[in-house]
Each structure stands twice: as structure tokens, then as C-alpha cells.
Amino acid sequence: MKKKIIFSLALFLAIFSFTGANAAERPVKDSAIIFIYRPGQFSGAGANWAIYVDDKKICKLSNNKYLFVVVPAGKHTISSRIGGVGMFKKNTELEIEVEEGGDYYVACNIKSSITRTRLELIEVAKSTGKKEIDKMSIDNCLDD
Template identity: 30%
Template sequence: MATKLYSLFTVFATSLPSLALAQTPAATAKVVMYRPFKLFGWGVNYGIYHEGQGVCGLSNRRYLVMTVPTGSVVLRSHIMGLGFVKEERLIRFQAQAGETYFIQTNPRYWSGALDMAIVPAEYAKGRLQRIPKPDHCSEPFSFNQ
């Protein structure tokens, strides 16, 4: 009887780690999106959306940090406010687990849309040093993370 209880206990105990792994969330990647200082559009915020959900209103000379699931990522942006001109822009990329992606944004002069492009980490590091703080909806970011 004791050996049956012991074997039942060992089967149960060895299956716990696999059950815990099955319940962990999918792997994620980090996206750091920033908007360097531009005189044009300095008072305009841009809505940033991921999977149809509003993430943030990105301000001039600010950045935001978000966590996205691995795989295909589509981020959208459009000008916030009255809605006369709401030209939407998007960026698509494949996110790998544990990677950090840096996206620089630039407002377009004639349409008011926000262009987005993935940039190298070293380039982004230089630009982010000139941006004093995150936007109101983001956590601070450090290259030491």
C-alpha cells in the first residue's frame, strides 16, 4: 500500500512542472516607440493601437514601451483630436521572443499622419538619450534592462 501511494505521489509530483509550463503565457517581445522633437506638430498627440486596442497617445519628444506577443505584430497610428484628417498609418513586423524593437515615428507635414519605421538599437539609443521621459501611459525604459 505504501509503495502504491509513493508511486502515485511521484507521478503527480513529476507532472506538476509540465502542467505549470502549459499554463504560462506565450513568449513576448518588447517594443519601444519614440517620437523625437519636431517643431511641426509639437502640440499634436497620435493614438497608437495594437490589435484594435488603444495603447497610448504619443506626444512630441516622448516614448512608450509596450509588450507584444511573438509572431505577426501590426501597430496603427492616427492623429488624435477633432477628426478632420485621420489618415491611418501602420507598421507590420514579425516579433521574436525576448527581442526589443525600436520604432521611430515622424509626423508627415501635409497629411498629418505618423510614419513609423524600425530603427537599429544603436541609432535609437542616441535619439532616446535626448528624450527626457516616457509618455503618460508608459513605463520608463533603460538600455540596462
């Protein structure tokens, strides 16, 4: 009987102590969370794009992955860059205004033309972003 109670208690704690990325603790007062994700696309699948927030490198975002960053309330600039040698490289930027306690979602889609490939950054609705990242895993953030 005692084993059943302990097992039930352990199971209860294991189930209800799990929290997803959306419930991430905000370690700083007046902060918001920006989720940046890259849906799985065949085009450019092998490329890892470096993601910067306010000119600080956060992660090299892989295909079909997401990351999140805690930022203070206010305006922030998100940008993407790809490494290596290339002609007509274009870095892309998105300026986003965040409010305290908010969750914001940015989708990264690969756009190609004859001369270049770039990562397009688009702010999306919370419901859309949440639905998209539920199908993904968090990126392990390559650092090179």
C-alpha cells in the same frame, strides 16, 4: 563607523538597483519589447497621436517622448491615429515581426502635405533607437 557602512551599502544598492527601460522584465515567456518613440519636432509638436498595437489603444504619444509595450513573439500591427475633425485624414500602419527576448524600436515622424498631416511609423535599428530614446523621457500616456 556604523553609519558610514550603512550609508555606503544604501548608496551601493541605490546605484546598482536602477534599471532602464531596456532592462524591463518580460512578464510573459516568449515575449519581446517594442519601443515606440516620437523625436522632438516643431511641426505638430502640440498634437498627441494615439498609438495602437494590434488594434488596442496603448497611449497618446507626445512630442519628444517614448513608450514601450511587451508583446508575445510573432507578427504585430502598430498604427497611429489623430483625433478631431479633419479632411483627408490618414491612419498609418506598420507590421512588425518580433522574436522572443528581442527589443524592437519604432520611430514616429510627422509628415505633412498640402491636404493632411500623418505620423509615419518606421522600424529602426536597435542602436539608433536606443540612442534616440536615451535623450527622451517616458510618456505619461494621456487617456482621453
